[in-house]
Amino acid sequence: MTQRIPPVPSIQDKQWTHEVVNRLLFTYLPILLTLYIILGAIKRRYFSPLSKYPGPFWASITRWWVVYDAWAKHHERTMLELHRKYGPIVRTTPFEVQIAAPEAPLVIYGHNSKGFSKGPWYTAWSFDKTDDTFNERDNALHSKRRRNVGQAFALTSIIEMENQITKCGETLIKQFARLAREGKSVMLDDWVHWYTFDVIGELAIGKEFGFLKKGSDINDWVLTIDETNELLYWVALVPYMRKWIFNRVTAMLPSVQKQSRAFLKFKSFALGAIRERFDREKSADNRKDMMTWWLDQHNKKPEEWTKAHITVEATAALFAGSDTTAIALRAIFYFLLKNPEKYTKLQREIDEAIAAGRIQPTDVVSFETSNTLPYLLAVTKEAMRLWPSVAFPYQRLTPPEGVEIAGEYFPGNVLVSSNAFVIHRDRSVFGEDADEFLPERWIESSSEKVSYMNKHMFQFGGGSRTCLGKNIATVEMQKIVPTIMMYFKLELKYPEKEWTTMNHNFNTQKDIEVTLEQIRPVPWAE
Numbered sequence: 207m208t209q210r211i212p213p214v215p216s217i218q219d220k221q222w223t224h225e226v227v228n229r230l231l232f233t234y235l236p237i238l239l240t241l242y243i244i245l246g247a248i249k250r251r252y253f254s255p256l257s258k259y260p261g262p263f264w265a266s267i268t269r270w271w272v273v274y275d276a277w278a279k280h281h282e283r284t285m286l287e288l289h290r291k292y293g294p295i296v297r298t299t300p301f302e303v304q305i306a307a308p309e310a311p312l313v314i315y316g317h318n319s320k321g322f323s324k325g326p327w328y329t330a331w332s333f334d335k336t337d338d339t340f341n342e343r344d345n346a347l348h349s350k351r352r353r354n355v356g357q358a359f360a361l362t363s364i365i366e367m368e369n370q371i372t373k374c375g376e377t378l379i380k381q382f383a384r385l386a387r388e389g390k391s392v393m394l395d396d397w398v399h400w401y402t403f404d405v406i407g408e409l410a411i412g413k414e415f416g417f418l419k420k421g422s423d424i425n426d427w428v429l430t431i432d433e434t435n436e437l438l439y440w441v442a443l444v445p446y447m448r449k450w451i452f453n454r455v456t457a458m459l460p461s462v463q464k465q466s467r468a469f470l471k472f473k474s475f476a477l478g479a480i481r482e483r484f485d486r487e488k489s490a491d492n493r494k495d496m497m498t499w500w501l502d503q504h505n506k507k508p509e510e511w512t513k514a515h516i517t518v519e520a521t522a523a524l525f526a527g528s529d530t531t532a533i534a535l536r537a538i539f540y541f542l543l544k545n546p547e548k549y550t551k552l553q554r555e556i557d558e559a560i561a562a563g564r565i566q567p568t569d570v571v572s573f574e575t576s577n578t579l580p581y582l583l584a585v586t587k588e589a590m591r592l593w594p595s596v597a598f599p600y601q602r603l604t605p606p607e608g609v610e611i612a613g614e615y616f617p618g619n620v621l622v623s624s625n626a627f628v629i630h631r632d633r634s635v636f637g638e639d640a641d642e643f644l645p646e647r648w649i650e651s652s653s654e655k656v657s658y659m660n661k662h663m664f665q666f667g668g669g670s671r672t673c674l675g676k677n678i679a680t681v682e683m684q685k686i687v688p689t690i691m692m693y694f695k696l697e698l699k700y701p702e703k704e705w706t707t708m709n710h711n712f713n714t715q716k717d718i719e720v721t722l723e724q725i726r727p728v729p730w731a732e
């Protein structure tokens with residue numbers, strides 16, 4: 207039998223095949239892709255349930271508009287301007303609107319906002335794929351967690367651990383006394399951050415980090431956490447990017463390696479401290495911290511509330527509790543220093559309390575005493591109104607059955623949010639002077655007006671997801687502000703200069719350089 211030899215393709219045949227492949231790859235495929243993108247964009251812009259809401263053009267067709275804006279680090283300002291231009295509802299991505307109507311946060315985050323759940327933005331914040339109270343998106347799991355974790359955050363518990371906060375305050379004041387003696391100016395932005403970090407170390411993991419004693423950012427930990435936040439908060443807006451950003455290839459980049467090394471060092475310090483604290487559980491000392499209540503709960507429900515859960519919550523508290531409180535402290539001091547008449551007024555209140563014997567100038571001011579200083583309380587609230595530490599939309603998914611917000615119906619599973627920075631500057635609530643630092647509004651307004659303004663304060667979020675750490679932050683701030691002012695007169699080194707701010711979820715600030723003049727002896731620093 208003769209075997210048939212397949213015909214060898216002619217040169218013309220080969221050219222024809224090449225031409226078809228070329229056309230497919232370089233003509234039809236790009237045309238199809240372009241059509242796909244254009245049709246997708248048209249659908250998003252004109253045929254979405256959110257189409258009727260105004261906003262920047264690019265925001266209606268791609269989420270990269272908001273990523274770009276977030277990346278530029280002033281999203282709070284952009285949103286304030288957009289709401290003042292377009293009104294209370296602004297579309298910020300094809301799938302999301304931000305709502306600035308004053309009643310919106312009460313609906314989305316209030317105690318009756320049962321069907322809402324946290325949006326996909328929160329997923330990016332789970333380290334090692336474990337959820338904590340902050341990023342748990344399942345409402346039922348979250349409330350169980352919150353029940354287990356909650357007692358440690360109660361005001362009565364914080365008061366029992368107040369002496370840990372006092373101890374950190376004493377170290378800060380001692381360092382300031384030294385710097386004042388040496389005639390050195392200080393970067394207040396760094397020092398308050400070291401204070402809040404050391405406090406949260408003492409409370410959550412049973413050990414201070416030692417930033418205050420060292421007077422520097424040990425191992426660049428603060429910097430590393432800032433950089434991690436900076437990256438994560440925009441990656442969180444496009445969760446599918448996480449695997450492109452964090453993978454084996456990018457892990458080989460020298461800058462990423464440097465950051466990972468610092469981060470691992472930080473993590474291993476924290477885990478080591480937590481282990482030590484677990485070992486000390488049965489020791490006789492009376493020192494109380496958050497672990498006291500968490501371990502108590504563990505002993506009652508060892509299966510449901512494990513040491514692994516405690517470890518996750520303790521590390522999460524380091525992230526949630528340090529930057530936020532430092533930002534609020536910076537805002538308090540910055541606004542006071544930029545408004546010297548308000549500074550003098552608070553100084554007078556402190557001096558009068560000392561003269562009346564209500565404050566003993568021999569130690570860090572107690573939380574109880576700080577509550578007797580009405581102007582201090584007004585200053586603290588006003589600073590957080592004008593400069594909320596978290597000035598990014600707290601993303602929520604609407605309940606599956608849909609919901610009415612600000613007079614508009616939204617279908618289920620749409621992303622909605624409000625931004626504290628915008629809500630707090632609503633002129634219909636806070637008045638035409640809403641952009642000004644005016645602590646007097648909390649003292650001189652009628653009681654109806656004060657409670658109306660209070661209802662719209664949103665610096666700690668709201669409802670079942672309201673900040674767990676607000677009592678810790680309040681105690682920390684109310685103690686250290688009058689204590690610093692009792693011993694030192696602060697002035698901005700460059701009064702004309704503005705602070706530098708960067709919003710990466712936490713609306714952080716830097717470049718607050720101050721001079722210190724000691725005005726009273728510090729007994730423990732002499």
Ligand code: HEM
Pocket residue numbers: 339340341352406523524526527528530531534594595596600601664665666667668670671672673674675676678679
């Ligand atoms: C001035 C200081 C603080 C501010 C302005 C602040 C602000 C906030 C805000 C706005 C939320 C809600 C975020 C959202 O819904 O996405 C929140 C949640 C939370 N904060 Fe704070 N925070 C502060 C201090 C602290 C401290 C000191 C801790 C812990 C030690 C802490 C722990 C938490 C936790 C665990 C949550 C999650 C609560 C939940 O989802 O159930 N915060 N905080």
